[in-house]
Amino acid sequence: MARPATRTRDLVSVSVDGRGAAWCDGFWSGDAEIIEDARLAATYRAAVPINGLKFEAHGEDALGALIALHAHLPGRTIVVESTPEFGALLAERAASDAPETWSAA
Amino acid sequence: MCRACDDANPRRCPSSSGPLRSARDRSAYAAKKAAGLTKPRRKHGPTAGHDVKGGLDAPAVKQPPTVEELNAMIAEVQHAYQGSVGVPESDPEAYFAMIEKYGSREGAVVALGTAIAERAEMHAGVTADEVEALQQANIERIKTETPEMTKRLRIDETRVEIARNHAALEEARRAGDETRAAELTAKYWELARVRDAAWKDPQYLELKELQNQAQNYRKGPVGDKLRSLADGYQKTLAEVRPMGGDMAFHERSTKKAAASFNVAAQFYPSDWIDASNSRPPAIAKIVKSRAHYFEGATQTTKKRKPVETLYFASADVDLSEDNGVYREYIPHPEKDGYGDRAWIRKDYDVHTKSGSWGTNPAAAAGSSTNPASPSARSGAAPSTAWRPSPPSASPRSPPTRTTPASSTATPPPVSPPTNSATASSQPSPASPRSNTNGGTAAPPSPTAPRRPRSTSPVARRASPAGPTASPSPTPAATTGAPPPRS
Numbered sequence: 001m002a003r004p005a006t007r008t009r010d011l012v013s014v015s016v017d018g019r020g021a022a023w024c025d026g027f028w029s030g031d032a033e034i035i036e037d038a039r040l041a042a043t044y045r046a047a048v049p050i051n052g053l054k055f056e057a058h059g060e061d062a063l064g065a066l067i068a069l070h071a072h073l074p075g076r077t078i079v080v081e082s083t084p085e086f087g088a089l090l091a092e093r094a095a096s097d098a099p100e101t102w103s104a105a
Numbered sequence: 106m107c108r109a110c111d112d113a114n115p116r117r118c119p120s121s122s123g124p125l126r127s128a129r130d131r132s133a134y135a136a137k138k139a140a141g142l143t144k145p146r147r148k149h150g151p152t153a154g155h156d157v158k159g160g161l162d163a164p165a166v167k168q169p170p171t172v173e174e175l176n177a178m179i180a181e182v183q184h185a186y187q188g189s190v191g192v193p194e195s196d197p198e199a200y201f202a203m204i205e206k207y208g209s210r211e212g213a214v215v216a217l218g219t220a221i222a223e224r225a226e227m228h229a230g231v232t233a234d235e236v237e238a239l240q241q242a243n244i245e246r247i248k249t250e251t252p253e254m255t256k257r258l259r260i261d262e263t264r265v266e267i268a269r270n271h272a273a274l275e276e277a278r279r280a281g282d283e284t285r286a287a288e289l290t291a292k293y294w295e296l297a298r299v300r301d302a303a304w305k306d307p308q309y310l311e312l313k314e315l316q317n318q319a320q321n322y323r324k325g326p327v328g329d330k331l332r333s334l335a336d337g338y339q340k341t342l343a344e345v346r347p348m349g350g351d352m353a354f355h356e357r358s359t360k361k362a363a364a365s366f367n368v369a370a371q372f373y374p375s376d377w378i379d380a381s382n383s384r385p386p387a388i389a390k391i392v393k394s395r396a397h398y399f400e401g402a403t404q405t406t407k408k409r410k411p412v413e414t415l416y417f418a419s420a421d422v423d424l425s426e427d428n429g430v431y432r433e434y435i436p437h438p439e440k441d442g443y444g445d446r447a448w449i450r451k452d453y454d455v456h457t458k459s460g461s462w463g464t465n466p467a468a469a470a471g472s473s474t475n476p477a478s479p480s481a482r483s484g485a486a487p488s489t490a491w492r493p494s495p496p497s498a499s500p501r502s503p504p505t506r507t508t509p510a511s512s513t514a515t516p517p518p519v520s521p522p523t524n525s526a527t528a529s530s531q532p533s534p535a536s537p538r539s540n541t542n543g544g545t546a547a548p549p550s551p552t553a554p555r556r557p558r559s560t561s562p563v564a565r566r567a568s569p570a571g572p573t574a575s576p577s578p579t580p581a582a583t584t585g586a587p588p589p590r591s
Contacts (some may be wrong), residue, residue, distance in 0.1 A: 020140030025128035030136030075212020102313040
């Protein structure tokens with residue numbers, strides 16, 4: 001009897017200066033400092049700056065969790081596992097109210 | 106089993122359910138995998154956007170930033186930083202604008218560094234990822250082809266057979282079996298030919314060269330590309346900030362070490378080098394032990410100096426008349442007292458070894474008519490340059506005075522007493538005195554140096570003043586040797 005197919009769970013992970021942290025279906029794992037800041041940001045729905053724009057963090061889905069994972073060191077966070085919604089959100093916000101930078105020129 | 110987690114169903118711990126456990130394990134595995142990723146995200150080049158899964162990527166930048174854009178970015182970040190920690194009080198708006206733009210202080214610096222790296226790679230014509238990919242391809246090729254090459258050329262088998270042959274040969278020689286030893290010797294040469302043929306195989310040599318290049322990053326195509334990258338970085342940094350300069354090293358630095366450091370100094374900002382040059386000069390050496398550096402340390406040079414002795418003479422005696430190339434008397438009015446004049450006597454040492462104390466500069470510059478000097482003895486014209494003493498003379502021994510009776514050279518012309526170079530060496534014809542060796546010794550002129558003044562008041566009272574009441578001549582005085590140093 002074959003094993004029943006399992007649901008594909010949302011997974012996001014980041015790397016901050018060689019330290020890793022991830023969120024998968026409500027579970028936070030990884031570096032203690034990153035996780036502590038991420039859980040605080042998700043709990044209080046903090047506005048986390050990413051690429052110069054503020055995003056609201058929460059722990060309800062992978063998008064909010066990925067934003068919360070940026071709360072520790074936003075400028076040094078490298079996204080390893082992401083969701084398509086995150087890229088779409090960034091592109092939307094960047095097209096609407098992104099400041100002019102040399103990279104966008 | 107955790108009964109406290111679920112009182113209703115104590116036999117089933119919720120933490121061990123399949124979905125939760127899989128989510129937890131998957132999260133932990135993802136975090137562990139993410140911890141190994143430290144590469145920054147690139148915005149252009151062959152790997153742009155490929156090292157990050159998901160959609161974080163901003164629109165890929167095809168062209169690297171220009172110098173004007175880099176300078177504007179540097180000015181913006183520097184103005185926002187203000188060299189302070191925390192929010193600067195001078196212009197907090199600029200700081201918050203930087204935070205809004207780049208996310209954080211660190212994000213601004215990372216963005217600036219990424220921009221510089223992209224322009225450096227444009228100058229180099231190659232990206233760091235390409236170099237890494239090339240190096241990795243070489244390593245993979247070595248890993249793949251080395252076992253095949255070793256097997257095809259029977260390198261390992263030949264090595265083992267040679268070792269066994271050698272052991273058997275030793276055993277045969279111990280047993281005295283010359284026939285067997287001859288057979289094994291012939292077999293060794295056959296194996297050696299196989300081994301040498303393997304070593305000369307072109308493919309084997311190519312693989313070995315590739316292996317050397319993989320181990321030494323300065324050789325081969327990888328080394329060339331890395332050099333191009335280094336030059337690109339230097340060129341880019343020089344565009345936004347003056348780079349390079351000449352380091353000022355201590356005079357005792359090793360030239361080879363200083364030249365080697367100056368090569369590396371071209372990669373430092375010019376203001377860093379200027380700041381270093383404004384400090385006491387550093388010393389560059391080549392050491393075999395661990396290198397070290399003390400910031401701001403002052404290098405001291407121990408130079409040999411003339412021995413200085415304090416002398417006292419009566420006020421009507423001018424000891425400077427006894428000046429010469431080997432000694433010099435300098436008045437020291439601060440120490441005058443009790444009707445005596447104080448003098449500082451400098452004893453110079455003249456010899457050919459390094460670290461010489463030199464000669465009296467004033468006397469050497471005037472003339473070298475000292476009878477003890479070679480030029481004077483040979484009748485040559487006086488020269489301002491110092492010439493080495495004859496090899497028979499002890500290099501450190503004090504000069505002995507020559508007399509007309511013992512010297513065959515033409516006596517030098519009498520010069521005024523103010524001539525410090527000749528005053529001490531001229532024998533006084535007024536009162537020649539015979540010494541214990543039968544020859545004429547130095548004249549007991551009042552210009553003869555006195556003993557150093559005794560610190561004992563009793564001795565000072567007992568010592569009469571004036572040239573007529575000079576103490577009895579000591580052996581040192583009769584032989585013309587300088588008085589003992591205090």
